[in-house]
Amino acid sequence: MTETMSRTSPGSTAAFIALDERWSTHNYHPLPVVIAEAEGAWVTDVAGRRYLDFLSAYSALNFGHRHPALVAAAVAQLGRVTLTSRAFHHDQLGVFCAELAELTGTEMVLPMNSGAEAVESALKVARKWAYEVKKIPADQAEIVVAGSNFHGRTISIVSFSTDESARAGFGPFTPGFVVVKYGDAQALRDAITERTAAVLLEPIQGEAGVLVPPDGYLAEARRVCDEAGVLLIADEIQSGLARTGTLFALDHEHVRADLYTLGKALGGGIVPLSAVVGRRDVLGVLKPGEHGSTFGGNPLACAVGRAVIELLSTGEYQRRSAELGAHLEARLGEFVGHGVAEVRGRGLWAGIDLTPGGPSGRETSEELARRGVLCKETHGTTLRIAPPLMISREDLDHGLDIVADVVTR
Ligand SMILES: *Cc1c(COP(=O)(O)O)cnc(C)c1O
Numbered sequence: 001m002t003e004t005m006s007r008t009s010p011g012s013t014a015a016f017i018a019l020d021e022r023w024s025t026h027n028y029h030p031l032p033v034v035i036a037e038a039e040g041a042w043v044t045d046v047a048g049r050r051y052l053d054f055l056s057a058y059s060a061l062n063f064g065h066r067h068p069a070l071v072a073a074a075v076a077q078l079g080r081v082t083l084t085s086r087a088f089h090h091d092q093l094g095v096f097c098a099e100l101a102e103l104t105g106t107e108m109v110l111p112m113n114s115g116a117e118a119v120e121s122a123l124k125v126a127r128k129w130a131y132e133v134k135k136i137p138a139d140q141a142e143i144v145v146a147g148s149n150f151h152g153r154t155i156s157i158v159s160f161s162t163d164e165s166a167r168a169g170f171g172p173f174t175p176g177f178v179v180v181k182y183g184d185a186q187a188l189r190d191a192i193t194e195r196t197a198a199v200l201l202e203p204i205q206g207e208a209g210v211l212v213p214p215d216g217y218l219a220e221a222r223r224v225c226d227e228a229g230v231l232l233i234a235d236e237i238q239s240g241l242a243r244t245g246t247l248f249a250l251d252h253e254h255v256r257a258d259l260y261t262l263g264k265a266l267g268g269g270i271v272p273l274s275a276v277v278g279r280r281d282v283l284g285v286l287k288p289g290e291h292g293s294t295f296g297g298n299p300l301a302c303a304v305g306r307a308v309i310e311l312l313s314t315g316e317y318q319r320r321s322a323e324l325g326a327h328l329e330a331r332l333g334e335f336v337g338h339g340v341a342e343v344r345g346r347g348l349w350a351g352i353d354l355t356p357g358g359p360s361g362r363e364t365s366e367e368l369a370r371r372g373v374l375c376k377e378t379h380g381t382t383l384r385i386a387p388p389l390m391i392s393r394e395d396l397d398h399g400l401d402i403v404a405d406v407v408t409r
Pocket of ligand 1: 153238
C-alpha cells in the first residue's frame with residue numbers, strides 16, 4: 001500500500017469496496033454494504049444508511065452489537081491485563097472455566113479461539129482418548145461425521161466436508177473420517193466399528209441451510225454411541241448458546257454430549273473465543289505440551305466470556321429466542337407456496353428455501369440489503385435468518401415485512 005493511500009480515507013462506499021477487492025483475498029463474496037457502526041440489532045453504513053441485522057455474524061452476535069454489559073467487561077479488562085500466554089496463570093482463566101462448566105453442566109473446559117480450532121481440538125482429544133482409554137490400535141481411530149456438515153475450514157476439517165468448493169484444490173486430506181447421511185440413524189449405526197472413537201454432529205446443520213434432523217435422530221445417535229462406547233461430540237458453535245431457545249440445540253431432545261464445541265456467541269461479538277467442554281475423563285487425556293494456543297484463554301477473552309455466561313445464566317435469551325422464534329415460525333409458515341418452497345428452523349433461527357426458477361438467493365439478499373435488511377443466502381437458494389436474540393418484536397416484524405415483500409409472490 002502506498003503512503004498516500006494508507007493515510008487517505010477512501011470516502012465512498014464504492015471506494016471502500018474497491019480497496020477491499022484490491023488488497024483483501026477474495027475468499028468471500030460480501031454484499032455491497034460497508035458497515036461503519038452498529039448497535040443492538042442495527043448497523044449503519046459509511047453513507048449513514050441503517051440496516052436491520054438479520055444474520056448476526058452467523059450467530060456470533062446473539063446478544064446484538066456492542067451489548068453494554070459485554071462492552072463494559074471488555075473495557076474493564078483492557079484496563080487490567082489482556083494477554084499473559086499460558087506460560088503463567090492469570091486471574092480470569094480458572095473462574096471463566098468454572099463458570100462455563102457450571103452453565104453447561106460439564107466437568108472441564110479447554111479454551112481456544114476460533115470455532116475451527118475448537119473442532120480440531122475435540123478431534124485430537126477424541127483420538128487420544130481412543131488410544132489411551134478405549135485401546136484402539138495406534139493410528140487406527142475413526143471419527144464418524146455427517147454429510148452436508150460444516151465444522152470450519154482447516155485441512156483436517158475440510159477433509160470430511162462433502163462440499164466440493166470447500167475441498168477442491170486443498171488435498172491431500174487427513175484420513176480417519178467416515179461420512180454418513182445426516183439424519184439417518186441406521187446409517188450412523190452401520191458406520192460404527194471397533195475402531196470408532198467418536199461421532200461428530202451438528203444438532204442442527206446451520207451452513208447447510210438450518211437443517212433440522214428428524215425427531216429422535218439425536219437421541220438415537222446418543223444410544224448408538226453408548227452401546228458402542230463411542231464419544232458423541234456435538235458441534236454447537238452456531239446452534240448453541242440460546243440460538244434455538246435452549247442453551248444447546250441438543251437440549252430439545254434431552255440429549256447430553258460427551259464433548260461440546262462452542263464458539264461464535266461465546267466471544268460476545270467482541271473477541272474470538274471458543275471452547276471444548278465436556279467430560280473430565282475425556283478432556284483429562286491432554287497433558288502439558290500436547291495441545292495449546294498462544295491466545296487461547298487469554299484474560300480479555302475470558303473476561304468477555306464471563307460476561308456472556310452471566311447473560312446466559314438468567315435464561316432470558318433462551319426464553320426470548322423461544323418466544324420470538326414461535327412468532328417467526330408462524331410468520332414464515334405463511335410464505336410457503338408463495339415464492340417459498342419450504343421453511344425450517346428452531347428458535348430465532350430459520351432457513352427459507354426459495355422456489356427454484358425465481359430470483360436466486362444472492363439476488364434476494366441484495367434486494368433485501370437495498371431495502372434495509374441484512375441476511376445472506378447459503379447454497380444458492382436458501383436464505384438464513386438469525387436476528388440477534390435481543391431484537392424487539394417490532395424490529396423483528398419490521399424486518400419480516402420487508403422479507404415478505406421481497407420473497408413472496
Ligand atoms: C462457524 C462454525 C464453525 C467454525 O467456526 P470459525 O470460528 O469460523 O472457525 C464450526 N462449526 C460450526 C457448526 C459453525 O457454524
